[in-house]
Amino acid sequence: MPLRSTPTLAICLAGGLAAGIALARPATPSNPSPVVDAAPGVEQPIAETPVEAIAAMSISDFTFTTVTASPGAVVTVGNADSAPHTTTSTDGLFDTGNIAGGADGAFTAPSTPGAYALFCAIHPAMQGQLIVA
Template sequence: MALAAAAVLLLATACSDGDDKPASTSPSPTSAATSPATAPADTVGITMEDFAFSPANPQVGPGEKIAVVNKDSAAHTVTATEGDAFDTGSIAGGKSGTFTAPSEPGEYAFVCTFHPNMTGTLIVG
């Protein structure tokens, strides 16, 4: 019986960090910038993961450089649906690339040419 009580006490202490504050599960603001699989801190980024773009509607400045990170195993593209405003070409799974936003403000729809269900809108302002 004493052994069971000691085990419960040990588990209760192990689950506490001692400051009685709830543990945070959100990442720190700098964690994304330090990971090799993400965009540098001074660059806007689009991530392709689970066959979706994130963010789906990135907001950028005219002519801004945009980093694209593919976290899926399949290749993807970020391709403007109208004209030739931008196209990353094929980005293999686990790789990254960049493109430059158009110099004219506006909204530019984009798609992955391999997976037409992957869509988004680049907002240049």
Template sequence: MTFPRPHRARTAVALGTASACTLLALVSCSNGGNGKGPATTSTPPAATSAAPAAARIVIENFAFSPANLHVRPGTKVTVVNRDSASHTVTATGDKAFDTGSIAGDVTATFTAPSAPGSYSYICTIHPTMKGTLTVG
């Protein structure tokens, strides 16, 4: 069966229009679908030591890292002991916090004081290990 030439032209135009619509739909999806140009992405802000979720002290090679940590009042602080020896994170002076003995390869937590200030701490097992927790 043969179509007259005008019909073939209409079929080609109809197929060309359908292809153009499909291409346009794909391009619209690639820019977020808002039709206002390329989509932009934003990088989330980097975590800081002041953020509650980032409050962490790692004990490794008989040292606290970071040795000086800044947190908000009442922040839960995670302590990871990567040494094989036991350690503590114990506030000096008023004893505002104390993890007790943390065995090697164990994680513990404590809650930062609610009063702003600077709290020195040590490992009571190894008193040369020192750090400062600043709450504010």
């Protein structure tokens, strides 16, 4: 029996996707309350959790910009071309998958500092570099 698409099914799928995205994002309180020390009346501030650094790379006219990112940082990739592209490391350490024209993608930078060669798997002549420092 073939599967039939119904409005109810579409709404449930959309709701499930939205809930999954919301659950995947870490909670960030806007006004954290202080942590109380073992001694009554002595308050200590909450230690700041380091925010993961974000670096931005772009693709325009079939060319990658070179970006320097911190080890383990999230690197966003904006595709300004109308053609789809990927950002794929030559050694298989990261890959955005296909990024449609005008869309964004992301990957996590390697944890070891160094220069990493990258290319577009759709257009292999497109080559670039990510610096991790």
